[in-house]
Amino acid sequence: SSANGLDIVEIRSQIIDIPTVRQHKLSSLSTTQQNYVLVRVRTSNGVEGIGEAATLGGPRWSEESVESIKATVDRYLAPAVLGERADRFEHVAALMDRAAKRNTAAKSAVESALFDAVGKTLGVPASTLLGGAVRDRMRVFWTLASGDVGQEIDEAEQKLAQRKHNAFKVKIGAQEPDADMRRMERLAAALDGRATLIVDANQAWDETTAVRCLERLHAVGVTLVEQPLPAWNVAGMARLRGRAQVPLMADEAIFSEHDALAVGAAGAADVVSLKLVKHGGLLGTKRVAAVAEAAGIGLYGGCLLESSVGAAAHLQVFATLRNLDWHCEHFGPQILRDDLVTAPIAYDNFEVLLPSGPGLGVVLDEEKVRHYAREA
Ligand code: MUC
Numbered sequence: 212s213s214a215n216g217l218d219i220v221e222i223r224s225q226i227i228d229i230p231t232v233r234q235h236k237l238s239s240l241s242t243t244q245q246n247y248v249l250v251r252v253r254t255s256n257g258v259e260g261i262g263e264a265a266t267l268g269g270p271r272w273s274e275e276s277v278e279s280i281k282a283t284v285d286r287y288l289a290p291a292v293l294g295e296r297a298d299r300f301e302h303v304a305a306l307m308d309r310a311a312k313r314n315t316a317a318k319s320a321v322e323s324a325l326f327d328a329v330g331k332t333l334g335v336p337a338s339t340l341l342g343g344a345v346r347d348r349m350r351v352f353w354t355l356a357s358g359d360v361g362q363e364i365d366e367a368e369q370k371l372a373q374r375k376h377n378a379f380k381v382k383i384g385a386q387e388p389d390a391d392m393r394r395m396e397r398l399a400a401a402l403d404g405r406a407t408l409i410v411d412a413n414q415a416w417d418e419t420t421a422v423r424c425l426e427r428l429h430a431v432g433v434t435l436v437e438q439p440l441p442a443w444n445v446a447g448m449a450r451l452r453g454r455a456q457v458p459l460m461a462d463e464a465i466f467s468e469h470d471a472l473a474v475g476a477a478g479a480a481d482v483v484s485l486k487l488v489k490h491g492g493l494l495g496t497k498r499v500a501a502v503a504e505a506a507g508i509g510l511y512g513g514c515l516l517e518s519s520v521g522a523a524a525h526l527q528v529f530a531t532l533r534n535l536d537w538h539c540e541h542f543g544p545q546i547l548r549d550d551l552v553t554a555p556i557a558y559d560n561f562e563v564l565l566p567s568g569p570g571l572g573v574v575l576d577e578e579k580v581r582h583y584a585r586e587a
């Protein structure tokens with residue numbers, strides 16, 4: 212045991228369910244409730260660090276569910292790292308990789324909690340431990356995903372009037388392509404010149420459908436198309452990119468840095484959406500970002516509708532990326548009916564603000580945690 216008080220002495224996990232303000236519809240799923248695993252790491256100095264793993268609609272966005280994440284943390288990751296030093300981030304990550312293949316969301320929650328505990332101990336934000344912040348606010352997208360275009364126009368108007376968001380990502384692929392294209396034409400006409408519009412098809416289309424839709428999306432001024440094809444179809448993405456006039460973003464196609472290298476080598480994306488649940492944590496996110504940049508792929512700060520706990524962890528790492536040219540989408544805390552922290556992530560003038568406190572920069576509201584915990 213070490214003298215600096217940073218030995219990991221306890222790791223606990225809890226499943227949390229928080230309702231959303233409205234139904235959120237993606238190509239393959241629809242949800243009215245977000246499910247998280249909240250992880251707490253206690254170090255020998257008595258400090259507690261927190262981290263969160265988000266899921267979307269059970270094991271349907273990716274293969275991890277809150278139930279599997281909790282089991283992986285409790286049964287495999289925690290025993291592998293108990294007694295280790297919390298500030299040896301790379302060593303702990305290597306131990307977790309040895310204890311469990313993939314399970315990147317579970318690993319990211321544990322690693323986030325380490326950065327929180329160490330940051331709180333040293334009195335510095337996690338961004339300092341990751342190289343230091345190059346920005347403390349980021350332009351932030353809102354996601355339109357009710358599938359009801361009238362509601363979506365009203366929602367966008369509200370966000371514009373509140374000066375919270377003037378950039379919108381529309382979730383498409385749940386309906387017939389023609390219906391989605393008509394929906395996009397109506398949205399673009401209603402918001403004409405006042406907002407940036409991008410779309411996310413969440414792997415919904417085949418290549419011929421995508422070719423057809425990309426022309427119409429370009430015609431209405433959509434500036435980025437996320438994951439139009441299945442994650443496996445990297446060659447198809449490259450062919451599409453060769454024909455399309457609108458840039459393409461890889462999301463489900465890039466989890467590891469090896470994926471980023473393969474997508475880069477194939478010329479299959481212009482942009483990558485970065486997410487802790489995919490890259491296994493903050494360090495993994497920096498690694499994927501570095502490989503993407505080396506391949507000429509631009510960076511976008513992705514989300515999985517995190518609460519302020521998970522959003523804070525993402526913002527801490529996004530703040531350290533020199534080129535976050537495609538901005539970020541951490542609207543999660545705004546789509547929840549409630550949050551888990553005493554002071555939720557703040558938004559101002561179409562930007563999201565990096566919290567300034569030590570560690571992740573947020574403090575749990577224990578009453579809220581008790582209220583939304585699935586079990587005590
Ligand atoms: C995804 O696929 O990007 C992010 C925003 C949203 O509405 O869904 C997520 C997941």
Ligand code: MG
Nearest residue numbers: 411437438462
């Ligand atoms: Mg996506």
